[in-house]
Amino acid sequence: MEEQSVHPSAYGLILSLAWYAQRPWKTSDARLVLEDGSIWRAKSFGVSGTQVGEVVFNTSLTGYQEILTDPSYAGQFVLMTNPHIGNTGVNTDDEESRCCFLASLIIRNLSIWCTFTSICFNTSNWRCSETLDDVNTRAITRRLRQDGSLIGVLSTEESKTDEDLLEIARRWKIVGVDLISGVSCDAPYEWTNKTDLEWEFQKNQSFGENLHVVAYDFGIKHNILRCLASYGCKITVVPSNWPASETLKMKPDGVLFSNGPGDPSAVPHAVETVKVIIGNVPVFGICMGHQLIGQALGGKTFKMKFGHHGGNHPVCDLRSGRVDISAQVRMSGAIST
Template identity: 70%
Template sequence: MVFLTDNEESNKCFLAGLVARSLSISTSNWRCTESLGDYLEKRNIMGIYDVDTCAITRRLRQDGSLIGVLNTEKFKTDEELLEMSRTWNIVGVDLISGVSCTAPYEWVDKTGSDWEFLNKGSEDGNFHVVAYDFGIKHNILRRIASCGCKITVVPCTWPASETLKMKPDGVVFSNGLGDPSAVPYAVEVVKEMLGKVPVFGICMGHQLCGQALGGKTFKMKFGHHGGNHPVRNVRNSRVEISAQVC
């Protein structure tokens, strides 16, 4: 297994742990700069392999998302590890504040020419987009920049009033992790934006928009990870296929 550092989609790796079926000791990809094991070790990220991931998958299909514990402290008993898993819950925990940027910055990088399959809708810089960072993927920013937009990325706690002072042409609420109901401050930001500037949300951002409009969210038994799901437009009954990762 190899790791290509130019494939990173955030400023750093926020991974807490990695579970793998097998870990190759050889690397062969011509772009490879280090092995996955070396990458994790340099960043002090815990990992485990030689695990029957198929058995874990079957268990998750039956019981839904479960809490697991990776541990290097050999003196801990099985009972102590089980108690650790029982005392942690993703529901109600603010996770986006730990992955968001800490200060606004400008984004200018675009995707390569090989990815350009549409004509640009405007000249560079004609539209100013403010992107709220809830754990945003760099390729989202690249694609927006490739459409000719000037982009300002702001932290998850950035006040709506400060964003409106920038007079953006649109606001993006990015993808993120965790429970949207655990970040009421972000919901309030969306509420203050509605009707004043065009907005759209991706993943976490989309759920925050839903809450700002009076909707409710809850944790699904199974997350939608890269699956294609039909979505029906209730206005015209037209069905389209969407790729959802939530």
């Protein structure tokens, strides 16, 4: 019998057809109850149970795997405004951390089609505390835009009444809660992996060659570390509670205070660490780290109405007037006093 060849672009389709036949996840009836009293009924395709978190929306058209594995979303339900999620499956290259940290993923429609020519797994392999689809995400987004982020409870448990879930939502608070201790590493480690050359914008550049950077892990994303490694830096990642005195003993060329979840005012120990290091070593911060630097210098942070979550946020350079489109994940702002 003549062997039939398969075009590489068909591999993803074949895998998808196999998954479609198997449907590797089970759905169950679920309710999303928001603290404003609204109730949204849909289907859960993740684990069963009851979970509470802050509901925010993300405007990215793709990148859901990075969102699922971004530690900055710990304690939050992420609602995707793009109605189709799962089109490209997930893969081993796009993970931003060691596991899924967000509390729930809320989507309009779960796609089981995957057309990657590389190895591709289904999104159901990534387990949040809860995952919800077949819900009116546009209506919820409009409500969040109007009223601000809301605490929500997602449940598949029929024994709990709507009133029970509403009470849980109204009792739970995210402000004042230390979330970085739950996502940080436990011990220092060295990072050496670089950005793949096909994704590297500054090829063959070694801006940071031989520079030692100590990175505080408040929920750091792998891509940040890959970028630093691509510039030639030696990187030591340390836990969020790592003493400043131990960092200074390493005599680094710079210290990075990373992104992370939750309320920056809820981690005064991190602010104290920043205070000790500032002035002794050059520092830079991203997201949570930037806000901690602001507090260490006497500023204050405040909770934004619904935050910035997505890959299409414009930022204007006031000196040149140039506008760049940025990816952002933040719920707090910083002001000087």
